[in-house]
Amino acid sequence: TRTYSISVIPGDGIGKEVMPEGIRVLERAASLYGFAIEQKWQDFACCDYYARHGVMMPEDWKAQIGNPDAIFFGAVGWPDIVPDHVSLWGSLLQFRREYDQYVNLRPVRLMPGVPCPLAGREPGDIDFWVVRENTEGEYSSVGGKMFSGTDREVVIQETVMTRHGTDRVLRYAFELAATRERKHLTSATKSNGIAITMPWWDERVEEMAKNYPTVAHDKYHIDILTAQFVLNPDRFDVVVASNLFGDILSDLGPACTGTIGVAPSGNINPDRTAPSLFEPVHGSAPDIAGRGIANPVGQIWSAAMMLEHLGEVEAAGAIMRAVETVLAEPALRTGDLKGKATTEQCGRAIADAI
Amino acid sequence: TRTYSISVIPGDGIGKEVMPEGIRVLERAASLYGFAIEQKWQDFACCDYYARHGVMMPEDWKAQIGNPDAIFFGAVGWPDIVPDHVSLWGSLLQFRREYDQYVNLRPVRLMPGVPCPLAGREPGDIDFWVVRENTEGEYSSVGGKMFSGTDREVVIQETVMTRHGTDRVLRYAFELAATRERKHLTSATKSNGIAITMPWWDERVEEMAKNYPTVAHDKYHIDILTAQFVLNPDRFDVVVASNLFGDILSDLGPACTGTIGVAPSGNINPDRTAPSLFEPVHGSAPDIAGRGIANPVGQIWSAAMMLEHLGEVEAAGAIMRAVETVLAEPALRTGDLKGKATTEQCGRAIADAI
Ligand SMILES: CC(C)[C@H](C(=O)O)[C@@H](O)C(=O)O
Ligand SMILES: CC(C)[C@H](C(=O)O)[C@@H](O)C(=O)O
Numbered sequence: 001t002r003t004y005s006i007s008v009i010p011g012d013g014i015g016k017e018v019m020p021e022g023i024r025v026l027e028r029a030a031s032l033y034g035f036a037i038e039q040k041w042q043d044f045a046c047c048d049y050y051a052r053h054g055v056m057m058p059e060d061w062k063a064q065i066g067n068p069d070a071i072f073f074g075a076v077g078w079p080d081i082v083p084d085h086v087s088l089w090g091s092l093l094q095f096r097r098e099y100d101q102y103v104n105l106r107p108v109r110l111m112p113g114v115p116c117p118l119a120g121r122e123p124g125d126i127d128f129w130v131v132r133e134n135t136e137g138e139y140s141s142v143g144g145k146m147f148s149g150t151d152r153e154v155v156i157q158e159t160v161m162t163r164h165g166t167d168r169v170l171r172y173a174f175e176l177a178a179t180r181e182r183k184h185l186t187s188a189t190k191s192n193g194i195a196i197t198m199p200w201w202d203e204r205v206e207e208m209a210k211n212y213p214t215v216a217h218d219k220y221h222i223d224i225l226t227a228q229f230v231l232n233p234d235r236f237d238v239v240v241a242s243n244l245f246g247d248i249l250s251d252l253g254p255a256c257t258g259t260i261g262v263a264p265s266g267n268i269n270p271d272r273t274a275p276s277l278f279e280p281v282h283g284s285a286p287d288i289a290g291r292g293i294a295n296p297v298g299q300i301w302s303a304a305m306m307l308e309h310l311g312e313v314e315a316a317g318a319i320m321r322a323v324e325t326v327l328a329e330p331a332l333r334t335g336d337l338k339g340k341a342t343t344e345q346c347g348r349a350i351a352d353a354i
Numbered sequence: 355t356r357t358y359s360i361s362v363i364p365g366d367g368i369g370k371e372v373m374p375e376g377i378r379v380l381e382r383a384a385s386l387y388g389f390a391i392e393q394k395w396q397d398f399a400c401c402d403y404y405a406r407h408g409v410m411m412p413e414d415w416k417a418q419i420g421n422p423d424a425i426f427f428g429a430v431g432w433p434d435i436v437p438d439h440v441s442l443w444g445s446l447l448q449f450r451r452e453y454d455q456y457v458n459l460r461p462v463r464l465m466p467g468v469p470c471p472l473a474g475r476e477p478g479d480i481d482f483w484v485v486r487e488n489t490e491g492e493y494s495s496v497g498g499k500m501f502s503g504t505d506r507e508v509v510i511q512e513t514v515m516t517r518h519g520t521d522r523v524l525r526y527a528f529e530l531a532a533t534r535e536r537k538h539l540t541s542a543t544k545s546n547g548i549a550i551t552m553p554w555w556d557e558r559v560e561e562m563a564k565n566y567p568t569v570a571h572d573k574y575h576i577d578i579l580t581a582q583f584v585l586n587p588d589r590f591d592v593v594v595a596s597n598l599f600g601d602i603l604s605d606l607g608p609a610c611t612g613t614i615g616v617a618p619s620g621n622i623n624p625d626r627t628a629p630s631l632f633e634p635v636h637g638s639a640p641d642i643a644g645r646g647i648a649n650p651v652g653q654i655w656s657a658a659m660m661l662e663h664l665g666e667v668e669a670a671g672a673i674m675r676a677v678e679t680v681l682a683e684p685a686l687r688t689g690d691l692k693g694k695a696t697t698e699q700c701g702r703a704i705a706d707a708i
Contacts, residue, residue, distance in 0.1 A: 084546035227609030255581030
């Protein structure tokens, strides 16, 4: 049998609650579609590793993780123990950079059974991808402070964009658009205000577009683009964005389709020089953790994205059909979707529906 | 009679079409409320001044503008003639900095007659302010390019935040919150990802909060905050944000309440060391310019904000009541709000309704 080695990092809070459901569904899909999942669990999280060692991961974390076919990630963060920027830069953001997962891929899709906050929208109306640059840009660690603690205090942080880093994510986005029916790409910019990096981003988009004559493209400034997500979400097909803008759009998009609780994300190294990482869009949610009520769909949908990445396209499709079946059934949904199911009940229902 | 000197800069595209309606309403309010408006018009725009001189404004623009009580601004930008970052940095963004208009104040309010894209929301449900830092932050002009034109190309732009610049806008926002019924302030951050400037921003918020014990405050990361604007817009009272985040939120907010076509904005120098500037949130809209169909409400609402700033509070209130009356009347609305009125018809209706 085909065997995939998966590094499993549940993390903190509801990450620990939704992960078992993701695994349940993965194992069920594996047994039905004739492949095996080999799991190696890691406790790299605030409440586990950090609480004991004062760092998010051991120095030899790469060796400990080994060379898995993919990483299945829950959610990290527990501000009572460690500030978010320390925990995230010590784990998730580090993986993205160190494993060169330069594409963050997130679907925005209106699913049956998920109440849409936008008036008059039906499943099928909204269906697009956000392709986010995932290793550089506004998420830099370069900068610092001067005149600290005085009235003259100045804090500087640099946005760093490279042609290497920008072109490769643009290429991925154009390639993706070329495979789609509508073949349309929208670039998120802010070249009227952020007047050094963003006009240059626009130029790189125009350059790259020349290689894809079948793909139509346009651009919106990020301010009006967020407005368009609300007003005309059916307009979009593939949206490509810098690290920060992609972060914003890939939370806003799922909110426009009802909830970030069901949204998945792939942190992808398209060159496969290192493992890719799959995680729900939601965080560790300390406010609802420990009650068994978190929605496991984001984690499960991430499992489907992971299987697709591994080439198990049929199994991935089967999981997504099961998700749609269960979401359409009020009794099987979790409380955030006005259902009564626990995390586990919802997860079991999806596993059973495959 | 009380007389106010106003610098009038209609700008480009629909800026030129909505400005006469703003002026019409101002003059009507003046005659009814016993004050006078002294206008000085300037053609600082792409299609006028730039087309003739190759720059957006003359070197002595400050002298030409003089020392008005306020600036009434339409919209600038005409990308066929000059790239947006050149035109905006040469006019609007320059005013904001040179006149130290460090607060950009924008209401988010669901108005009668404006169809709301969010399901089940009524006028009254959504009513808050976005307070945006307006002179520094992500809109810096510091940075540059290396290895230009090669595969090693690197582009850097610095976000610059100062204690001086941050504290004063936070103070303004807390003061505003303290005057409101709900006394609630939300700070937009991204301290989990933008790990140098934003954790510091959070610290400044906490420091400032100590001076306002009656104001409750919380913070959201910008990604989830945009999601909350869509999912729970009734949660907000005063939202304070950096330059870029405020830019995004003050387009998204008006979109969540129907359209950016009616939204106004004040670029305010609270210390009154230089004139403040009032403008609609929308841009010059080359796509619909010249057809007389643009919605003049953003410009007119800006006139009301300007009068309030000048101390003509009653006249400002009267204009807002007239705006609400006219918006509630389908026949008097412009096409973007499914009406049939022209820009001028809508403007006249509002002037008559005062
Ligand atoms: C035109 C542009 C530079 C401007 C900005 O980003 O500040 C506009 O979007 C605004 O919000 O006033
Ligand atoms: C937790 C945070 C650092 C992270 C990000 O901003 O990238 C998250 O919001 C995401 O989108 O994966």
